[in-house]
Amino acid sequence: MSGNAIEVKNLTKKFGKFVSVDSINFSVKQGEIFGFLGANGAGKSTTIRMLCGILEPTSGDAFVAGYSVKTEPDSIKRNIGYMSQRFSLYDDLSIEENIEFFGGVYGLEGKKLIERKDWVLESAQLTGKETTLTGLLPGGIKQRLALGVAVIHQPPIVFLDEPTSGVDPISRRSFWELIHILSGEGCTVVVTTHYLEEAEYCGNIILMDAGKIVAEGTSSALKAQYIQHPVFEIETDSPVELMEKIEKAPFTVEISLFGNKMHLAAQDTFSTVSEIGSALEKFGAKNILRIDRIVPTLEDVFIALVDKKGK
């Protein structure tokens, strides 16, 4: 084995004529936190499910912990943990019963089961609440419990499919801390998200769009590689109107909306706020409340990439 926890080779999944995952290639190093980013419907879940051995690829193959998803899905299942996008625990069972069930499924019993149960409870901060019904827990805590249960058998690789979606920002933070603890213990973590800012918590990431990988690398490398122009954040009362107005302006390279804010990647000659401010004024842009030069985010990268492909 090459030291890679996962090797993906031309992996493809079609549902009828629709290509959900389109011949993708990537690899995940042992012990890293690997981010899987993309908008809704990009094909993240489909890819993860193929890697877990529960969805047969249409063509191509992938090796997880050295086993082929095509020919040895059962061996893969013994070496991975998985947290599905939908809530994966039983609402009508107590916290303890959920833990014991999944422990039993992975063959834990006796002292080992008690030891792991205590670990899960502790990491989800639920010690002392063993008999509470799982359905009564708030979203963030539930997700921590689900993560603990997904790794109850201490698998070398764990797949987390949008574990933080619909969770408040503070819980998301503490969830990521838990992921880092796991990673520190040597577990390879593959995590999907559509919160692009969460990529900052990952080592390597891939960006997926419409079944294809559009970019890969570390978050900072991606930013350096794709955004070479100065980026300004413009706050305005009427963002859509402004966007239509300056879309075709000579100083505009790339433009994208974030609520009532707008990110403008400008030609290199406009490097300060006052330079771009006067250019906008000359072009007749109105109602501008504020302009700042910003460090581009991964969001800018992503929008730039997806836009480029569309053109």
Added chain:
Amino acid sequence: MNLRRLKALSKKEFKHILRDIRMLSILLIFPVFLLIVFGYAVRFDVENINLAVKDNDKSQLSSDFIKSFIHSKYFSFTKLIEKDADVKIVLDEKQAQCVLIIPAGFARDFYSNKNVNVQFLLDGVDGNTATVIYGYAQTATASFNNALTEKNLLRAGIKQLKPLDVRPTLWFNPDLKTTRFLIPGLIGMILIISGVVSVSLSLVREKEKGTIEQINVSPISSLELLVGKSLPYFLLALFDAALILVAGYYIFDVAVKGSMILLIFSTVIFIACAIALGIFISVLSNSQQVAFTVATFTSLLPSVILSGFIFPIESMPLPIQIISNITPVKFYIVTLRAIMLRGAGLSAFWQQWVYMLLFTSTLLTLAAIRFTKQMKNN
């Protein structure tokens, strides 16, 4: 099959059942309800039939004959009719359900070996009851006849020779007790409905909630999943069966004549049929609603209409007789009636076992294949 995984699955499923009122009522309350409704309300038993008598002979023999009726536990004597005209009134006013009319010269004709006709008038409004009463009257007459003929022949010096011994004995169900006849069908019907409906909901619920995904990604195999999840339902169904039998014994006086071991084995095999059908429906459906509807339809209707539970299969038109083979209840009822009413051994019903085992294994195999495929492509 890994026992530890099976145990974990069964334990979990058992807890789901305990916390689910709907499931609990399908498994425990519903059977009791059906038992009571069918056991009491649909009782065809006829006892204490009101009998009036018009004796035109007034001989020792005629009074013996009347006594033989009255002393049987089925008839209770209400009235001795004097005038011919009163016969009609007694029946019309429902003072009696039937009237026995003994002709003048009854004893004389009998001893001179002539044919004797006794008239027996019946209120035929309720055809079912009338048939039953008619059966009792025939039985009573025949046994009286036999006793007398024997005595007659003896008197004539012909000893112990019985040229003709007509004894219309009602086999297997000597009292024409319909409860006795119904109980096997009732057990079959209750077991299949509660088994099929509950099992079909259990798997589809995991599909609906998405928890099935977490199971699929674990080392649990399809077969382990299906078996592990069904085990608690299996045990509860056995408990139901025992409950009905005990109730049948204490409330309706239906005892098991044959081997208890054979009865248990037959029931185990039959519950396996019900569970296989439940699993099959569960695999094919994608929502609990669909599963519930299909399960109720496929278990309730055939088990009432086609199984021979109430309507005898022999009197159905041939095409329907053939269709009746789709329900395992039919085969279970044959088995149960053989064991409970006749005390018959395995040789009387082994074919039914074979059929039920075939039914189970076919459905389970189809379900497992379909399920494995489904999980790989969705």
